[in-house]
Amino acid sequence: xxxxxxxxxxxxxxxxxxxxxxxxxxxxxxxxxxxxxxxxxxxxxxxxxxxxxxxxxxxxxxxxxxxxxxxxxxxxxxxxxxxxxxxxxxxxxxxxxxxxxxxxxxxxxxxxxxxxxxxxxxxxxxxxxxxxxxxxxxxxxxxxxxxxxxxxxxxxxxxxxxxxxxxxxxxxxxxxxxxxxxxxxxxxxxxxxxxxxxxxxxxxxxxxxxxxxxxxxxxxxxxxxxxxxxxxxxxxxxxxxxxxxxxxxxxxxxxxxxxxxxxxxxxxxxxxxxxxxxxxxxxxxxxxxxxxxxxxxxxxxxxxxxxxxxxxxxxxxxxxxxxxxxxxxxxxxxxxxxxxxxxxxxxxxxxxxxxxxxxxxxx
Numbered sequence: 001x002x003x004x005x006x007x008x009x010x011x012x013x014x015x016x017x018x019x020x021x022x023x024x025x026x027x028x029x030x031x032x033x034x035x036x037x038x039x040x041x042x043x044x045x046x047x048x049x050x051x052x053x054x055x056x057x058x059x060x061x062x063x064x065x066x067x068x069x070x071x072x073x074x075x076x077x078x079x080x081x082x083x084x085x086x087x088x089x090x091x092x093x094x095x096x097x098x099x100x101x102x103x104x105x106x107x108x109x110x111x112x113x114x115x116x117x118x119x120x121x122x123x124x125x126x127x128x129x130x131x132x133x134x135x136x137x138x139x140x141x142x143x144x145x146x147x148x149x150x151x152x153x154x155x156x157x158x159x160x161x162x163x164x165x166x167x168x169x170x171x172x173x174x175x176x177x178x179x180x181x182x183x184x185x186x187x188x189x190x191x192x193x194x195x196x197x198x199x200x201x202x203x204x205x206x207x208x209x210x211x212x213x214x215x216x217x218x219x220x221x222x223x224x225x226x227x228x229x230x231x232x233x234x235x236x237x238x239x240x241x242x243x244x245x246x247x248x249x250x251x252x253x254x255x256x257x258x259x260x261x262x263x264x265x266x267x268x269x270x271x272x273x274x275x276x277x278x279x280x281x282x283x284x285x286x287x288x289x290x291x292x293x294x295x296x297x298x299x300x301x302x303x304x305x306x307x308x309x310x311x312x313x314x315x316x317x318x319x320x321x322x323x324x325x326x327x328x329x330x331x332x333x334x335x336x337x338x339x340x341x342x343x344x345x346x347x348x349x350x351x352x353x354x355x356x357x358x359x360x361x362x363x
Contacts, residue, residue, distance in 0.1 A: 004037070008034075033070070045240070047227035158187070288304050
């Protein structure tokens with residue numbers, strides 16, 4: 001059995017209207033029926049553009065947002081149905097590293113106080129001295145000196161603050177760490193250091209990661225399995241190498257085509273898929289396939305029937321009615337996909353100039 005399993009998870013936020021009597025006039029479908037499995041010791045990467053529901057899904061696992069429907073099964077226990085007090089005890093085994101390292105740390109507390117807070121809440125350590133020694137060991141493991149204990153978050157760089165966020169998760173000895181855009185706010189050189197640190201910690205401590213990101217290069221480097229989200233739904237899932245070698249869903253194909261290739265000759269030859277239109281509102285998602293309003297290969301069936309995630313073999317799942325036909329080249333796109341065709345379609349031909357009659361001057 002998987003260590004962490006999500007089955008049909010939905011997170012819908014009500015839209016209220018009215019001054020005196022709030023009434024629900026609709027919902028924002030932030031997460032709408034996501035199912036996935038994370039094995040022990042594995043890194044599961046979750047990618048998608050901003051607003052697709054990645055962060056909301058991560059917070060739903062920890063019950064930081066209310067789950068509308070579905071199951072979040074961790075080590076055989078459905079977290080969605082646990083009373084608050086029991087859920088609080090489970091949070092020791094599930095921790096989170098947040099996107100903004102400065103915003104996630106209390107500026108009024110020093111590092112020792114920040115890292116001791118969770119230990120006190122869960123009864124870890126017989127006394128303050130024992131907790132201090134454990135904190136020093138954790139700081140050394142993440143590459144920070146022991147004299148960091150008395151300093152405050154604003155005294156550290158962005159990369160150091162993210163290391164503090166990782167240390168805060170590690171002091172509780174968790175089984176699963178949810179990393180929400182752990183390096184997006186950092187410089188490229190610091191990103192590599194933090195990613196390498198996460199991999200080292202996983203190897204040493206046997207950690208399981210759910211990594212949420214939009215940087216496809218970062219996700220490919222660290223992930224064993226990758227899931228692609230679009231507008232609250234999971235549209236494709238596959239082992240990392242398989243997904244990058246042969247993406248099957250049109251949305252994934254468009255994402256992969258946007259990743260630059262360091263070889264200029266290959267970059268010039270490869271197809272660039274451009275998507276038309278804007279991301280639909282999660283408060284009013286399209287019927288049928290959520291992606292059909294922007295999909296170059298959309299067919300009438302796509303607007304009527306929502307596709308299910310279907311196993312295509314070798315651990316590859318895709319939610320597309322025509323994934324096999326698109327991959328085989330049997331289905332032609334109904335809209336231009338390459339840059340030149342899109343630009344030519346957007347710029348109409350100039351109409352021929354109308355002949356003008358000579359102007360005769362009169363005295």
